[in-house]
Amino acid sequence: MPTVTVETVDHVARLAHLSLTAEERAAFARQLEQVLAYAESIQALDTTGVEPMSHAAARETFREDVVRASLPREEALAAAPDASDGLFRVPRVLGG
């Protein structure tokens, strides 16, 4: 199984957009390694030719493709931390 270091956690945290404290990084590295060690048991199973199961749904149910009213824009924006001119506002994206 892979060795889980603080650097591993840092890499994953960047992918997940999480800023972590030093204590969290150390604890998560230790705990992630522990959980992966437990999960080693499934590595020993023979899964040759076994289809992966991504869903338990019997089948997808699609509705008729007809236009319906959607949430009014002002309601969709009502809970936003920052909005103006009918749009969500975010901090600077480029040039930081």
Place this chain on the structure above:
Amino acid sequence: MSGARPTAAEIARRVAARETSAEAVTREHLDRIARRDAGLDAFLTVTADRALAQARRVDAALAAGRAAGPLAGVPVAVKDLLDIEGIATTCGSRILEGYRPPFTATAVARLEAAGAIVIGKTNMDEFAMGSSTENSAYKVTRNPWDTARVPGGSSGGSAVAVSTGMAALALGTDTGGSIRQPAALCGVVGLKPTYGRVSRYGVVAFASSLDQVGPLGRTVEDVALAATAICGLDTADATSASVEVPDFRAALPTGAAGLRIGVPWSFLESGVDAGVMAAFRQALADLEAAGARVVEIALPHAPHAVATYYIVATAEASSNLARFDGVRYGLRVPAGDLRRMYGETRDRGFGAEVKRRIILGTFVLSAGYYDAYYLRAQQVRTLIRRDFEGAFRECDVVAMPTTPTPAFRLGEKTADPLQMYLEDIFTVPANLAGIPGLSLPGGFVGGLPVGLQLLGRPFDEATLLRIGYAYQQGTDHHKQEPPTTDSRG
């Protein structure tokens, strides 16, 4: 009403007969919350004004001669990850503090259409991640049978509300046992329906291929009433199944005679508390006395279910929880640029268990590890489902304890995530396979309730409920009340 904890069926019958009013019943339950919830902390929000207004509408409809719904006047508590328009949804998380959704979950709307009265939103592990309700950012819910112990989780607040009679029914969600495990530890009935049976519209997602909404109640009859109301196709959820919903209550008196109950004895060989096993053997004897036959079955891949579950569920969670980023709703921690705003908002807004699972889920999906962990777990999931398909050729339902131990102490497992995950050993297989599961009050160990779990074929909740009803006709575990410090309103 008769007794401290009238059942939903009894309330609906008396309200429909105009022996009492929905408003009077609602006030009694709101009073009980006011007296009992301090020290138990089952509720995050009590929706008293809305509930009384709803109750008066039910009473007015009855007074005008309109037919009473099957849940007329029944007070219901709702886990705080099902949306109700205009009422805060927190998911037990700081990141959603102050969020008021602009829509109502289908399951809640259907209960209200049946005449039920939503009296509040219940505490839970943050984003339904946990087995003890200790992971809420707001409060720790306690087990009414022993307030030094956990109520189970993640639907702990819903289980406590029902157990104490603060609500006659509750809604929870079950991704890996979050309805059945707290139901077991609090001495109530909890049903996880088949995947696709209940719409997930308006339900905050944890792991989309596993999440299912279901009812908690004190009797099988009450749970059957609620299930009949909430199950069924909803085109707002593409995984909602177009399968006919029977009147679950009507089928209850059919009994358990002749049904085959499969027990995976080798799966139960180790790690189960001796008292829990003794209660389970007694429950099997009681089911045999009701005419059922116990047969041995095998679930050879079930010992791998916890490992499989914690890979699949965290992978899906890491994706679902990407939406909490400080842009559209909830918390935003200001920062100079977008990337730092995301990171700091999510670090401040999420609790430790949620971050731990996002890290694990992101890891198993990341380049170099996807095949070894996520893909392999999905293959093992297929093997677990095949185990059940094989078992259901030899039996009608599978029985096992709901949990390996009675309620554990507050704080006992919080420092060791893996120990907490292993608490789910008997509940996660049903979620992975997508099949229905029912937990029933199945006896007591050292004064604490334990659960008898029945698992069924896809869309065969009716057989689970039939057997559960027969079991409750011959036992009185579900009639035991937790100790109170109030005057038993």
